[in-house]
Amino acid sequence: MTAYILCFVLFSIGLFCVVRKRNIIKIIIGIGIMEYAVNLFLILIGYCKEGRAPIFAEDQLIKNMVDPIPQAMVLVSIVLGLTLTLFLVAVAIRIYETYGTFDITKINRLKG
Amino acid sequence: MTPQALVPYMIFLPLSAAFLIPPFGKKFKKAGDVISCLASACVTVLGLYLASSVALSRVLVHKPYGWQPSFGIAFVVDGLSGIFLVAMNIVALAVAVYSIGYLNTYTDRWKFSSLFMLMLAGINGVLISGDIFTLYIFLEIAAISGYFLVAFGIAPDGLEAAFKYAVMGALASVFVLLGIALIYSHTSTLSIAGIAQVISGQTGQADVLKLAAVLLLAAFSLKAALVPFHAWLPYAYSSAPAPISAMLAGVSTKVLGIYTIMRIFFVMFAVTPQVSVILITLGVLSMIVASILAFVQVDIKRLFAYSSISQIGYVALGLGVGTPLAVFGALFHLLNHSAFKPLLFLASGAITRLTGTRSMGKIRGVMKDSPLTGTATLVGSLSICGVPPFGGFWSKLIIIFACIQAGRPILAFTAAAVSILTLAYYFRSLTQVIFGKPVIRGRVGAVTVSMGIAMVSLAVISALMGLLLLPNIGNAVLKEAVSVIMNGKSYAAMVAGVLK
Numbered sequence: 001m002t003a004y005i006l007c008f009v010l011f012s013i014g015l016f017c018v019v020r021k022r023n024i025i026k027i028i029i030g031i032g033i034m035e036y037a038v039n040l041f042l043i044l045i046g047y048c049k050e051g052r053a054p055i056f057a058e059d060q061l062i063k064n065m066v067d068p069i070p071q072a073m074v075l076v077s078i079v080l081g082l083t084l085t086l087f088l089v090a091v092a093i094r095i096y097e098t099y100g101t102f103d104i105t106k107i108n109r110l111k112g
Numbered sequence: 113m114t115p116q117a118l119v120p121y122m123i124f125l126p127l128s129a130a131f132l133i134p135p136f137g138k139k140f141k142k143a144g145d146v147i148s149c150l151a152s153a154c155v156t157v158l159g160l161y162l163a164s165s166v167a168l169s170r171v172l173v174h175k176p177y178g179w180q181p182s183f184g185i186a187f188v189v190d191g192l193s194g195i196f197l198v199a200m201n202i203v204a205l206a207v208a209v210y211s212i213g214y215l216n217t218y219t220d221r222w223k224f225s226s227l228f229m230l231m232l233a234g235i236n237g238v239l240i241s242g243d244i245f246t247l248y249i250f251l252e253i254a255a256i257s258g259y260f261l262v263a264f265g266i267a268p269d270g271l272e273a274a275f276k277y278a279v280m281g282a283l284a285s286v287f288v289l290l291g292i293a294l295i296y297s298h299t300s301t302l303s304i305a306g307i308a309q310v311i312s313g314q315t316g317q318a319d320v321l322k323l324a325a326v327l328l329l330a331a332f333s334l335k336a337a338l339v340p341f342h343a344w345l346p347y348a349y350s351s352a353p354a355p356i357s358a359m360l361a362g363v364s365t366k367v368l369g370i371y372t373i374m375r376i377f378f379v380m381f382a383v384t385p386q387v388s389v390i391l392i393t394l395g396v397l398s399m400i401v402a403s404i405l406a407f408v409q410v411d412i413k414r415l416f417a418y419s420s421i422s423q424i425g426y427v428a429l430g431l432g433v434g435t436p437l438a439v440f441g442a443l444f445h446l447l448n449h450s451a452f453k454p455l456l457f458l459a460s461g462a463i464t465r466l467t468g469t470r471s472m473g474k475i476r477g478v479m480k481d482s483p484l485t486g487t488a489t490l491v492g493s494l495s496i497c498g499v500p501p502f503g504g505f506w507s508k509l510i511i512i513f514a515c516i517q518a519g520r521p522i523l524a525f526t527a528a529a530v531s532i533l534t535l536a537y538y539f540r541s542l543t544q545v546i547f548g549k550p551v552i553r554g555r556v557g558a559v560t561v562s563m564g565i566a567m568v569s570l571a572v573i574s575a576l577m578g579l580l581l582l583p584n585i586g587n588a589v590l591k592e593a594v595s596v597i598m599n600g601k602s603y604a605a606m607v608a609g610v611l612k
Binding site for chain 1: 245249252256259260263266268269271272273274275278279282283285286289290292293296297302346347350351
């Protein structure tokens with residue numbers, strides 16, 4: 001249970017970072033933290049105490065095994081998160097070149 | 113080949129086109145355009161074929177390598193995804209043809225074609241995937257290539273819009289993944305049919321599923337840009353290149369937002385009264401707020417963006433009311449909207465070409481300058497305003513009738529009032545733009561043949577949309593999709609029946 005609560009705290013830190021921070025680099029870091037929290041949550045779902053990898057072979061007796069599907073999901077979601085971070089950082093660099101600032105409140109050429 | 117075996121090609125063709133374009137695109141200038149147009153034409157034909165075979169056999173299930181769906185990944189095409197596959201791929205084909213002419217002024221246009229094909233692969237993937245995690249992956253592919261395409265012009269406003277869109281989109285995707293994790297923790301399966309079976313076997317709804325439903329509804333409303341979640345849309349639509357605005361308005365919000373809401377909340381979860389109330393509230397808010405905001409716009413693309421939010425509101429309202437007639441109206445309005453809104457955005461691109469500005473105060477007399485662009489804008493505007501012979505009138509009328517029939521006269525009155533508001537702001541903003549006296553202005557380029565072809569074909573389609581009202585045609589096209597939404601429970605049995 002403690003692990004789930006800590007996972008939720010991590011998620012909330014990420015959400016706070018995205019919503020409240022003005023520096024766009026910190027916003028990107030916040031999105032990263034949120035993604036890690038969700039990945040951690042997925043791993044926790046599949047975890048069981050003293051479980052082991054579900055590899056079947058001769059002379060192997062497996063009683064407790066960890067659910068492998070969330071782990072596969074985490075691998076995919078890490079790749080998707082990487083693509084998104086890559087895009088956001090590239091755009092942040094371009095924004096700094098054109099606007100000369102990382103402050104989201106000063107990047108406001110679009111009105112309305 | 114059987115139709116089942118052809119289902120994955122809906123993803124495979126655009127995806128392989130996306131990776132074929134880079135090696136050829138650098139050497140041959142036209143390679144990107146040729147490959148992307150060919151691929152979207154093939155996918156459109158394939159979509160029509162799949163939709164017609166769905167009309168016969170009700171559901172097509174493809175199991176890669178014979179894995180059972182609780183372990184493997186199944187691709188499912190039913191009546192709902194069939195109608196979406198046809199409509200969305202036709203719009204994508206028109207956009208691909210349009211961008212041949214429109215992209216003359218851009219460098220590195222093969223990158224555009226490649227990203228566009230990736231986006232189309234994501235869209236088709238969302239439509240045919242039979243489990244929620246695959247749906248999430250393709251949703252992300254479509255959304256991320258959308259972010260890249262919004263920033264494609266690398267103008268300062270494009271970068272700003274893309275950043276804000278991407279941050280909001282990232283929040284939505286994190287919520288979707290969290291919702292999927294919660295659902296998986298409860299049901300131990302990812303396939304939509306399997307989850308529906310597990311849920312229908314239980315009495316009452318578990319708290320975990322309620323939390324998951326809230327997260328998913330918020331995330332998909334953000335993707336569909338319903339009103340409290342709409343902030344990214346006017347930025348992204350007004351700053352993106354015109355073909356991408358058309359693609360986002362006509363395809364992306366529909367599939368990533370509305371289709372996923374239909375699939376998850378009407379087919380996978382049994383729809384609850386709370387969800388209906390939320391959908392009606394979001395829909396009515398979108399209709400009213402966006403129409404009022406549209407009055408003060410001076411930028412032609414921002415006007416179209418706000419009217420897009422308001423029209424999506426009609427669809428959400430129809431889904432929320434939830435009688436068969438209302439769902440029919442919602443789907444009809446959605447098809448109408450995905451014909452005329454891309455048309456308007458493509459026309460706005462042509463207008464920007466001709467006049468060098470997007471400010472409606474400076475554009476005058478498009479009809480005299482370029483009759484084709486003027487007529488396209490006129491057809492799109494008349495249809496969206498709900499002028500009788502066009503489809504937009506009939507779909508709004510059906511939604512209003514359905515509200516009265518369901519005993520909700522206030523909703524019917526709101527829908528009618530917003531329709532009049534729509535007519536008012538289009539009339540106020542576009543009369544001078546279309547019919548005024550032409551003034552001398554900075555011409556950037558001409559309307560090329562390919563842009564003309566795309567606009568004419570979309571204009572013809574949106575003019576003919578009214579024919580769906582006729583019982584024969586309307587039933588043939590929409591009946592199956594309506595029955596999928598209304599009888600969500602039969603989906604699981606149908607998919608399971610095919611698998612055994």
